[in-house]
Amino acid sequence: MEKIYTIKDIAELAGVSKGTVDRVLHKRGKVSQDALDRVNEVLDKIDYQPNLMARSLKKTQIYSICVLLPDSQNDPYWQPCIDGINEAKKEFKSFNVKVEIFLFDATSTASFVETNKAVLNASPDAVLLVPLFHKEAIDAIETYNSKGIISSIFNNQLKSSSIKSFVGQDLFQSGRIAARLLDLLLQKGTIAIIHIDEDYENAIHMQEKEKGFRDYFDQLENRAFEIKTFKVKHPQFKTTLKEYLESNPTISGLFVTTSKAYQVAKIIAKNPERKIALVGYDLLENNLEYLNNKTIDFLIHQNPKRQAYLGTTNLIEHFIFEKEITAEKLLPIDIINTENAKDYFL
Structure with a gap:
């Protein structure tokens, strides 16, 4: 077994007192430079690790x-x-x-x-x-x-x-992954990025996901996609999104930047003859319901x-x-x- 060194062992190896070793370990009191160098040399050789558990139990501050x-x-x-x-x-x-x-x-x-x-x-x-x-x-x-x-x-x-x-996660890269998934699902077409219920200008997490998403498609050599952004809030969410999709019949893919993909899935599920690929976030019960019935294609888990x-x-x-x-x-x-x-x- 690997030897566990005590303060006494370190003191004997360094040729100093146990008190000197204690002062070096806990960085308190005065120690001569010579003694400090000898103790540190021993600590380096034995790869000394303090007992953090014991040290923490001695603390009284909450x-x-x-x-x-x-x-x-x-x-x-x-x-x-x-x-x-x-x-x-x-x-x-x-x-x-x-x-x-x-x-x-x-x-x-x-x-x-x-x-x-x-x-x-x-x-x-x-x-x-x-x-x-x-x-x-x-x-x-x-x-x-x-x-x-x-x-x-x-x-x-x-x-x-x-x-x-x-x-957390790299949100820019997260957006790129969502883009890659929709690229694989569609190969071409119009995709809408859906931001729900937040002030986009003050929401860096939404901005980073969108930047990553757009960056992926901007780097495609043979770009066959048009990317749009749609911001929507309650209480007019259902009507507004339904009207948006009806007025943009070429949309074949959606990227929902928050955990509320199920709210979008509920709307597109009512029109099954129009197949729209959908990628969103998080393992909420409602999201999983629409994932299992194939309305949501992929979820990105943020853990x-x-x-x-x-x-x-x-x-x-x-x-x-x-x-x-x-x-x-x-x-x-x-x-x-x-x-x-x-x-x-x-």
């Missing part, structure tokens, strides 16, 4: 992490995120860390702003948030940074020097539970184990069809 994300009552996509956060809380419940969830209305920038104020009033050590609204998210993150609060994000990526980490879990544990382990926060964690982009959908629920 760290606070606030997680801010949309309310799943309004959009079921976010429930797996809440499950992932709760899984992380359960896993580390014996440690001195408190994780609190704050929910906002995904359709309201005002709700997002007010919820961030509530988080700020809680004075956490770190915040993990879904930056659904670009401008307001940047403002909130800058405020947290000014207060010395660590800011991490998941699901949607933003560019800011104040952001400590991001967990929201895993995103939220990793984002939360990244911060927890930083506080209790002194681990460096991973700056970026990109998850695989999974393509789901009727043949493999069941594998994600085993």
Whole structure:
């Protein structure tokens, strides 16, 4: 078995006292340069790893992490995120860390702003948030940074020097994959990118998916596609989309940039003689229903539970184990069809 070195072993190898080794390991107190060099030389040779578990149990400070994300009552996509956060809380419940969830209305920038104020009033050590609204998210993150609060994000990526980490997918590449799928299904024709219920100008995640989608077709040597964009909101969603499809009879493919592909599928399913290929996102129950009846051809799985879990544990382990926060964690982009959908629920 590989030898486990104690402070006493290290002291004997370095020719110093146990107290000197302790001061070097915990970076406290005064140590001569000669003693420091000798201890570090021994540590390098034996590849010494501190017992992080024991170190964390000695801590008395309770760290606070606030997680801010949309309310799943309004959009079921976010429930797996809440499950992932709760899984992380359960896993580390014996440690001195408190994780609190704050929910906002995904359709309201005002709700997002007010919820961030509530988080700020809680004075956490770190915040993990879904930056659904670009401008307001940047403002909130800058405020947290000014207060010395660590800011991490998941699901949607933003560019800011104040952001400590991001967990999610490459949304540009995700858009390219959706384009590739529709290219394989159609070979030619008119495709519409459908954005539902969000302010496109303030929604970077939608913009990145569309950029990637268009980039794929722009690079085709023999381009035989026309790409359109259609933005639609409730409550006139059904009527407006139906009229749009009727007035554009050449559309043979649709790319829905959010988890609401089922809302589009419900409309096109009523006109089965007009076959329209459909690619969307996420393994919602309603989406799976239309995937199984072949109205939706493919779903791109964003794995929201895993995103939220990793984002939360990244911060927890930083506080209790002194681990460096991973700056970026990109998850695989999974393509789901009727043949493999069941594998994600085993």
